[in-house]
Amino acid sequence: MPDQRTLILGGARSGKSIAAERRLASEPEVLYVATGGDDSGDAEWAERVAKHQARRPATWGLAETIELVPLLDAAGPPLLIDCLTLWLSRTMDALDIWSDLGCAGLVEDRIADLAEAWSRTPRLVVAVSNDIGSGVVPADPGTRLFRDLMGRLNTTISLASDQVLWTIAGRTLPLT
Template sequence: MVGEYHAVPDVPRRTLVTGGARSGKSLEAERRLEAFPDVLYVATGGSRDGDAEWAARVHAHRERRPGSWRTAETCDLVPLLAEEGPPVLIDCLSLWLTDAMDKAGAWDDERWAAEGERALRERVGELVAAVRVTARTVVAVTNEVGSGVVPATASGRRFRDELGRLNAAFAAECEHVLLVVAGQALVLRG
């Protein structure tokens, strides 16, 4: 309605929520935006046809979100961040990175050495630059994989290393960075 006043919650413009598997990261990210009447929830995991466990996770996430929130299933984050609009919750950067590495050919050693690493660095750089200049409030979820067992495969180690680089670059653009452990949010910055 024209002329109607809506109080805008006092939250940092950019927040990164990280932690281990099933630590409560997504729930914590949702809490950060629950006072906003409209939020664009960007799911980067896509649908995994035939995967009942994945479908149950997606369903649980959808059920706990407010009905006024919209959902977009995409890994094309840069255009979304360039648009004006309601706050954006990105869940999650780890799955975004998997898609980016797929497109860059990062799982193939020869392609990675020839062009994949450069292509991935460009895509990550574009995302980080978009986060830096966006006018939207952004809360992003990501996994913390650098504290665990060293992956047994070269591609697993590559993913771990690239996620560490992405998380560090994204966090550098955020006013607020949280680490969620056992459902408890620890403030790293903010």
């Protein structure tokens, strides 16, 4: 199937999620995979989530998880994964990387597992991810590690994708 695996990159609030939703709009059933987790009483985060929910068709399912490999390995409707950036931060949290930055190899193993599942998935899948590496070099080691791992994650998934798109200011361009 051509363009079975699509990665949509861009900066914050660039229109990535809307572009992903549009790519799957004609599908009768989609599983929206939210990687953001609990809002923990954060009103601004809850508002963002509500806007995403309001845009999605009522026929779309929802999975709130960072366990992407089992979803990618299973048969089923198309997946919209929003987003890999939150997947990375929550994976780093789950592995307690912030307290021992030297354990970053554990995250790299998870990235490799994700890329393998992405490559073999039987499903139509669109994932959204932030490109955060074009700015200044972060001042602290933890943020530098996150930026570097984000770059590795995006590169790894990009190279395993059939199509990669760049979204900026609401415009989506193919990367070839």
